[in-house]
Amino acid sequence: MEYATNWRYENGDHPRVQWSVGEVTGVLVGSASIVERGAAVVSTSVNVVRAVASRSVAGSVRNRGPWQAAIVMHPHFTRTVRSIIEEFRTCDDLPALSSRYTINLTNNLRRVKKRALTFWFVIYSNCILYILKPHVIPGRHVMEDFFILYGLEPMFETPNYEIALFTLSASSVFIGHLTSNITAFHIAITGYVEAQMLALSEELVHLWDDVVNEHQDALNTDKKILNDSVKKRLKDIIERHAVSLNLHRRVDSLFRVAIAIEFLLLVLALTAELLGGLKNTYMEVPFAMLLVATDCWTGQRVVDASDTFEASVYDSKWENFNKENMRTVFLMELMVQRTLTMSAGGVAMLDRACFMSINKYIYSTYTTLESVMK
Numbered sequence: 534m535e536y537a538t539n540w541r542y543e544n545g546d547h548p549r550v551q552w553s554v555g556e557v558t559g560v561l562v563g564s565a566s567i568v569e570r571g572a573a574v575v576s577t578s579v580n581v582v583r584a585v586a587s588r589s590v591a592g593s594v595r596n597r598g599p600w601q602a603a604i605v606m607h608p609h610f611t612r613t614v615r616s617i618i619e620e621f622r623t624c625d626d627l628p629a630l631s632s633r634y635t636i637n638l639t640n641n642l643r644r645v646k647k648r649a650l651t652f653w654f655v656i657y658s659n660c661i662l663y664i665l666k667p668h669v670i671p672g673r674h675v676m677e678d679f680f681i682l683y684g685l686e687p688m689f690e691t692p693n694y695e696i697a698l699f700t701l702s703a704s705s706v707f708i709g710h711l712t713s714n715i716t717a718f719h720i721a722i723t724g725y726v727e728a729q730m731l732a733l734s735e736e737l738v739h740l741w742d743d744v745v746n747e748h749q750d751a752l753n754t755d756k757k758i759l760n761d762s763v764k765k766r767l768k769d770i771i772e773r774h775a776v777s778l779n780l781h782r783r784v785d786s787l788f789r790v791a792i793a794i795e796f797l798l799l800v801l802a803l804t805a806e807l808l809g810g811l812k813n814t815y816m817e818v819p820f821a822m823l824l825v826a827t828d829c830w831t832g833q834r835v836v837d838a839s840d841t842f843e844a845s846v847y848d849s850k851w852e853n854f855n856k857e858n859m860r861t862v863f864l865m866e867l868m869v870q871r872t873l874t875m876s877a878g879g880v881a882m883l884d885r886a887c888f889m890s891i892n893k894y895i896y897s898t899y900t901t902l903e904s905v906m907k
Contacts, residue, residue: 634735641728649717800898831875839873843870
């Protein structure tokens with residue numbers, strides 16, 4: 534690797550280094566890649582509880598888990614995650630409100646699964662292409678030629694080159710594997726709350742019609758039977774909704790700090806990547822941008838599901854209920870005024886607006902630093 538650094542001596546004693554534009558770009562690209570991959574590693578380390586949770590589910594189903602020995606070192610996380618997972622399983626084992634509820638819940642979960650698998654596939658594909666990049670470029674290259682591994686200089690001579698290429702490839706696989714699987718787990722577990730809210734919304738919208746169809750004979754004789762049935766169904770919906778709220782709060786409190794740290798590092802990485810030039814960082818930018826966009830999109834889906842449930846409470850044809858059931862609906866309407874959200878460190882709400890604000894901040898920082906560098 535050739536460097537264009539020129540040494541000049543002024544006053545005969547102190548050398549001064551003049552860096553070429555290519556070298557500055559190289560330093561930026563290398564720094565951006567390090568920070569970006571570091572963001573994935575740090576967020577993975579803080580979020581290791583997510584991976585533990587996913588493995589704990591599998592271990593619980595089989596009554597034995599290969600991760601049990603690993604999570605002994607984190608007894609607090611173990612108890613917290615296992616209790617959350619058990620609550621999710623308990624919620625899933627509750628009797629179905631209706632066949633429509635089961636169908637809607639299954640369809641919503643299927644969409645969540647597709648979302649998680651799509652993210653997993655894109656992240657893994659990015660990592661594979663990143664690893665294959667040096668193999669399709671003529672000459673000896675690694676993922677980033679500006680990476681200088683300590684103790685492997687000169688890095689492009691045998692056997693240092695082979696060792697460096699293997700090390701960087703293995704680290705890329707490691708980061709891609711953890712990032713894709715852990716975030717996919719987060720999408721799935723948050724998507725379950727979203728699916729529950731959407732399915733409950735449909736039950737509320739069709740609540741009165743279902744009761745009328747169930748008690749056709751009592752329609753013109755005694756509405757007390759109808760309202761008793763409405764009361765029972767409202768109670769089941771409220772209980773299911775309360776469980777979903779509790780699960781969401783626990784999941785959000787578990788992940789919010791990790792997401793905040795991840796966002797901070799990814800913002801630094803994206804800024805450095807833009808300063809390094811897209812022609813040098815075209816593989817890194819999609820990786821970092823997708824991580825930010827996925828968390829914001831997941832939070833937006835929860836917000837949308839919460840708004841849908843709020844609208845369905847008012848659309849439940851409450852005007853046909855008796856006073857007792859009307860009071861119940863009124864209390865529900867008051868409770869759902871507060872929208873469910875996911876947050877980054879309890880500071881920023883994850884949604885589309887947050888994603889656009891992050892992009893705006895990154896671009897503003899990039900333009901400022903670029904003008905300074907010129």
